[in-house]
Structure formats: C-alpha cells, structure tokens
Amino acid sequence: MGVLFDRCADRGTATRVHLDRPFDLAPERGTDYTVPQLAVLVRDLAGRLTAAGAGRGDRVAIVKDNHWDYDLLACAAVRIGAVPAQLSAHLAPHVLAVLLDRLRPALLVTTTALLEHCRRAGHDPGALARTVMTLDGPAPGALGPDDVRGHDAPAPRSRHDDDPLVVHHTSGTTGVPKLVVHSTRTIIGKLARFETVRYPRIGLRRDDVLANASAFAHGRTFCWTASVLCLAPRALTILSRADPDTADPLLRARPPTVVEALPVAYVRLRPLTRRLDHAFRDVRLFISTYDAVHPPVLRAYLEASGHRAPLWMQGWGQTETGPLTFRFHTRRSTRRAARPSGDRAGARNLGRPVPVRTRLRVVDPDTLRPVPRGRPGLLLARTPACALTYPGEADRWAAKHVGRWWSTGDFGIRHRDGTVELLDREVDRTPQLSCLRTEDLLEDRLPQALEVVVLAVPGQPPLPVVVTEDGALEVEAWRRAVAGLPPLQPPTVLTWDLLPRTGTGKVRRGALLHRLTGRTETGGSGRWT
Structure with missing residues (x-):
C-alpha cells in the first residue's frame, strides 16, 4: 500500500479523480487529480510524517473530517514503515481518548478544529501521543504544516x-468501538485481491465512472482504494458528504455507472432519484x-436507473x-422484499457465504x-x-472465538437453500419479533418515514422510533x-x-434507548459485542 499510487502511475493508469471538496491536507490543490498527481501527494505526505518523527514500527493515528485523504495519509504512513490507525472524527472526545490510550501513537495527525473541540471537552488527545501534527494550520503544542x-x-x-499493516475501529453502535489490526495478508491479500477480478456484470470495467460516498476512516475504503486503483476505471467521484445539493452537480457532470455508498448516504441522496434527468x-x-x-x-434507485437490468450488490461482514x-x-x-416473516427475498436475507473463502455456522447462544x-x-464465521x-483488549479478542470459529455477535437463520437471514444483533434481540425485519416492514408501509428503528426493551413491548422530515406522523x-x-409501544x-449515529451512519441503539427511556439494559446477553 505504501507504493500503490507509484506503481499505478508507472503502469499508466489513466483514472481521473474528482472530489466534492479539496483534500483537508492539500486545500490549495483543488478538486481534480490524476493518479500520478496523487502519487506525488503521497510521497509528499511521507516526507511530512518523517519530519514529524514517525518511522518504522510506529503507530500513526489519523483523526480528521471525512474525506478520501484518510487513505492517502495511511498509504504515506505505510510507505515509511509505520502502522496507520484511522479513527473517525465522529467519535466523542472521551471515546477518542480511550482509543488513543489503547494505541499510544508516536504521532497524531489531526486538524486544529478537532484538537480544539476535544480540549474544550476536557480530553486533550495530544497528551496521548508523542507528537501532534495538524494539517490545516498552527495549534498550541502541535507541529503545523509549515513545520513539516x-x-x-x-x-x-x-x-x-x-505484520500489522493498518488499524481501524468498529462502528461502535453498542459502546466504545473496538480497535482492529489487519495485516497485508488479511486485508490486501485476502480481501482487496478478491475484488480485483473483473467478474461478469459486477466487476469494475475500464470505462466505468465510479462514485463513492463512504466513511473513509473505516476499513472498507482502505481495501477499496487498493482494488479500485488496480482496476483503473475511467473516473472516480468522491463524495465526502451525503448532501444532495452538493452531490447533484458533481454527479450530473459525470453520471456514474457504478455507485458505492453507505446505507445512510443512499437515504440522504434518495431525493435525487426523483429529479428530471437525474444523475x-x-x-x-x-x-x-x-x-x-x-x-x-x-x-x-433500481427503478430510477435507465439501465436495462441494474443490480444491487449488498455485502454483509465486519x-x-x-x-x-x-x-x-x-x-x-x-x-x-418487505413481506412479513419467512420471506427469503427480503432485504435482511444476506445471501450466501463468499465462495471458497468463508464458512458460516449457526449455533445456540x-x-x-x-x-x-x-x-x-x-x-x-471462519475466514482466512x-x-x-484488538489492541489493548487481547482478552476480549480471545473471548470472541469459539474454537476455530469467530462469533459475529449477530443473530440469524441459515435457510435450507444456504442463504443467511439476519434477525438482530445478539445484544439487541427480543423474543417478540425481529427488530430488523419489523423495521423493513414498517418502512414499506410508511412512505413518509425516512427511517424506522425498533428498540428492544426488556420486560416491555419493543419501542418503535419513526424518523420523518418534520417529526410528525x-x-x-x-x-x-x-x-x-x-404488540409495539406507541411510536x-x-x-x-x-438520532445518535456512528461515523458510518448506523443508529447507536443503546444511546437512543437511554435517551428515550433512561434505561441501558438490553434484551440480549451482550457477551459477543
């Protein structure tokens, strides 16, 4: 990953990259890049990280506003032999402090605004790193851009x-996220390489225009960066914010043929599907x-596409x-897709395990x-x-294993045809119904709902939360x-x-339950979170 952009540039990759706003680490360089220009930027960043004192084997924590330059910074850290740890700026200051304490990075790369926000909240992230480097200007106790x-x-x-290659964190829907260490073999050799095959219909083509609206601090985009550059589509459009008014002109200028986005981004951009000559x-x-x-x-989205037979590929993993x-x-x-219980065509049917690489088993909890x-x-699950x-939580990592199997913490059904249906997170389940399946059904019956969340409340009927534009129903x-x-409680x-959300847009169900009821206990055991 440290020389990914160099090798793609040397190979003559002609992909053009278009951003919805300039990178935070290079605001003066605009919003359009070639791959050779990105390679120069990564090398420049590697020089900055070295000047800040980072080197082989050091952990480099990266915390900033959402953008693809998360991965450019990570590649620069890998290039100098360091281990990047990509942490979302959505984390609350006290949660970020917990993760930095577990990491104890040699270098923290952040922004002046985030540094000041955490300090005002009483949690100075600079106290948990040997050196702090800000990307956008000088800050007390930190190296600024001009210094490096x-x-x-x-x-x-x-x-x-x-060896450790990169550190990411889980979404954190049930509390403090877990830090996760991947190696080159696991995240590149087993995951990214699998995506570089040009599969019929779902493989990326050289003439594709790919739009991505994701959470760039998370592991999915680090893997995506590796695979998409190797596949070299005609153009990439990067959306750092799922704002319809900002995204619309950028997408119209280069209508995408492939879109990858967070579920929450699809929800927020959905109004664009109703516009004439939409993107x-x-x-x-x-x-x-x-x-x-x-x-x-x-x-x-599928009905809005003018393609003869558009596909939606849904992946489930961790x-x-x-x-x-x-x-x-x-x-x-x-x-x-939203029929009542027993329908395997529903959105909660996750499909079949990834061929050759993955095995799944359903056990009594x-x-x-x-x-x-x-x-x-x-x-x-079992997967190579x-x-x-988990850095700083080795015992918790060991407790998630059942022999040679990994506990996903999800509750579901393996049907006779081999498909897997997700019912709930184990910690959130309730004996009355599947919260997730009920959410799908209610959203289908309530066209005015932007989102429906059904919360398990021990000893009581589940509590439905309906999200609408005006807060009325x-x-x-x-x-x-x-x-x-x-039976359900009144909505x-x-x-x-x-709604309290994670950096990937998932609803933090525990936080929402506590806000609405003052309760923190859940319907499941919580053993596998």
Missing part, C-alpha cells in the same frame, strides 16, 4: 505480510456495505472479517452447539481474512402500518438530526 512541509520522503520500507440514470451496479438498506430505498456474504437485488426482487437449518441462532487482534397511518404485527417520532 518540503521534506523528502525516505525510500519505501517493506514489512512481512503477517443515476446510467448506473448498472449499486453497492452497499456496513448495514442492510431498507426496501423502499433499494426500489427507488471490520474484523471483511465481507462474509453477498446478496444481489433486482427490480423484481425488491418489489417483494447458550450451548454453542449447531442448530438445524431454519432455526435462529448465533452466527459464527480474519484480523490479528398521523395516528391513522401508524394504525394501518402496525396491523397484523406483534416516538423524531427528525433525522435527533
């Missing part, structure tokens, strides 16, 4: 394929990871394992013995792409939506900005 600019990068430094008219392939996308959103299953949606399948197909249980450890519309469902209706 203009230094030559050292020669690239290699490492063993099984998604040429899309042949939509890709989503991190979380399932609700059926109304799937249908909106930071620790990478993708475990793939599922494909079509216009036809999404029209029946108490006895850990396998259960028959068709019965719910705890999902276990599994990460190395008609009583009669709700009565029709819950017809035939198990809490909120606007979008009132």
Whole structure:
C-alpha cells in the first residue's frame, strides 16, 4: 500500500479523480487529480510524517473530517514503515481518548478544529501521543504544516505480510468501538485481491465512472482504494458528504455507472432519484456495505436507473472479517422484499457465504452447539481474512472465538437453500419479533418515514422510533402500518438530526434507548459485542 499510487502511475493508469471538496491536507490543490498527481501527494505526505518523527514500527493515528485523504495519509504512513490507525472524527472526545490510550501513537495527525473541540471537552488527545501534527494550520503544542512541509520522503520500507499493516475501529453502535489490526495478508491479500477480478456484470470495467460516498476512516475504503486503483476505471467521484445539493452537480457532470455508498448516504441522496434527468440514470451496479438498506430505498434507485437490468450488490461482514456474504437485488426482487416473516427475498436475507473463502455456522447462544437449518441462532464465521487482534483488549479478542470459529455477535437463520437471514444483533434481540425485519416492514408501509428503528426493551413491548422530515406522523397511518404485527409501544417520532449515529451512519441503539427511556439494559446477553 505504501507504493500503490507509484506503481499505478508507472503502469499508466489513466483514472481521473474528482472530489466534492479539496483534500483537508492539500486545500490549495483543488478538486481534480490524476493518479500520478496523487502519487506525488503521497510521497509528499511521507516526507511530512518523517519530519514529524514517525518511522518504522510506529503507530500513526489519523483523526480528521471525512474525506478520501484518510487513505492517502495511511498509504504515506505505510510507505515509511509505520502502522496507520484511522479513527473517525465522529467519535466523542472521551471515546477518542480511550482509543488513543489503547494505541499510544508516536504521532497524531489531526486538524486544529478537532484538537480544539476535544480540549474544550476536557480530553486533550495530544497528551496521548508523542507528537501532534495538524494539517490545516498552527495549534498550541502541535507541529503545523509549515513545520513539516518540503521534506523528502525516505525510500519505501517493506514489512512481512503477517505484520500489522493498518488499524481501524468498529462502528461502535453498542459502546466504545473496538480497535482492529489487519495485516497485508488479511486485508490486501485476502480481501482487496478478491475484488480485483473483473467478474461478469459486477466487476469494475475500464470505462466505468465510479462514485463513492463512504466513511473513509473505516476499513472498507482502505481495501477499496487498493482494488479500485488496480482496476483503473475511467473516473472516480468522491463524495465526502451525503448532501444532495452538493452531490447533484458533481454527479450530473459525470453520471456514474457504478455507485458505492453507505446505507445512510443512499437515504440522504434518495431525493435525487426523483429529479428530471437525474444523475443515476446510467448506473448498472449499486453497492452497499456496513448495514442492510431498507426496501423502499433499494426500489427507488433500481427503478430510477435507465439501465436495462441494474443490480444491487449488498455485502454483509465486519471490520474484523471483511465481507462474509453477498446478496444481489433486482427490480423484481425488491418489489417483494418487505413481506412479513419467512420471506427469503427480503432485504435482511444476506445471501450466501463468499465462495471458497468463508464458512458460516449457526449455533445456540447458550450451548454453542449447531442448530438445524431454519432455526435462529448465533452466527459464527471462519475466514482466512480474519484480523490479528484488538489492541489493548487481547482478552476480549480471545473471548470472541469459539474454537476455530469467530462469533459475529449477530443473530440469524441459515435457510435450507444456504442463504443467511439476519434477525438482530445478539445484544439487541427480543423474543417478540425481529427488530430488523419489523423495521423493513414498517418502512414499506410508511412512505413518509425516512427511517424506522425498533428498540428492544426488556420486560416491555419493543419501542418503535419513526424518523420523518418534520417529526410528525398521523395516528391513522401508524394504525394501518402496525396491523397484523406483534404488540409495539406507541411510536416516538423524531427528525433525522435527533438520532445518535456512528461515523458510518448506523443508529447507536443503546444511546437512543437511554435517551428515550433512561434505561441501558438490553434484551440480549451482550457477551459477543
């Protein structure tokens, strides 16, 4: 990864990169790049990191606003032999302090605004790193851009394929995220390399225009950066913010043929599908990871595409394992995707395990013995792409293993046809119903809902939270939506900005439950989180 951009530039990769805003680390360089220009930027960053005192074996923590320059900084750190740790700026200051304490980085790369925000909250991240470097200007106790600019990068430094390469963190929906260490073998050799094959229909082509609206601090985009540069599409469009008004002119200027985005980004950009001559008219392939996308959103994009037979590829996996299953949606399948229980065409059907590389097993969460197909249980996985450890939490890492199997912490069903249906996180489950399946059904019955979240409340019926544009919901519309469902509490209706979310847009269910009820206990054991 340290010489990825150099090698692609030397190979003559002609991909053009277009940004929705300049990189935070190079605001003066604009929004359009060639691959050779990106290679020069990575080498320049490697020189800056070296001037700041980072070197072989050091951990370099990166915390900044969301943008693809997260991965450029990570590649620069890898180039000098360091181990980058990409941490989301969405983390609360006290949570960021916990993760930095576990990392104890030699260098913290951040921005003046984030540094000041954390210090005002009483958590100085600079106290947990040997050196602090800010990207956008001077700050007390930190090296600024002028202090490190203009230094030559050292020669690239290699490492063993099984040595630590990069550190990411999990989404953190249930509390403080876990830090996850991957090696070159796991995240590049087993994950990125798998994506560099030009598979029929789903493989990236040289004439594709790929738009990506993701959370660039997370492991998915580090892997994506490696694979997409090797596949060399015609153009990349990077969206650092899922704002329809900002994204619309950028996407219209170069209509994408492939789109990869966070589920929450698809929700926020959905209004664009209703505009005349919209930007998604040429899309042949939509890709989503991190979380399932609700059926109304799937249908909106697939129906909006002017392609004869557009596909939606949904991946399910974890930071620790990478993708475990793939599922494909079509216009036809999404029209029946939100039927009541037992429908395997629904959005919560995750498809089948990745061929050759992944095995899945469903076990009783108490006895850990396998259960028959068709019965719910705890999902276990085996994959050679599994990460190395949790820094600072080795005991927790060991506790997630069941022999040679890895506990995903998810509760689901393995059907007789081999497909896997996700019911709930084990910590969030309730005996009355599947919260996730019920959310899909309610969203389908409530067109005005931007999102529905069903929270398990021990000893009580589940609590539904309905998100609308104006925070209002008609009583009669709700009565029709819950017809035939198990008992639910009266809905809490909120606007979008009132939901606590992670950096990947997932709802922090525990935080939302505590905010609404004052309770913190959950329906599951929490043993596998």
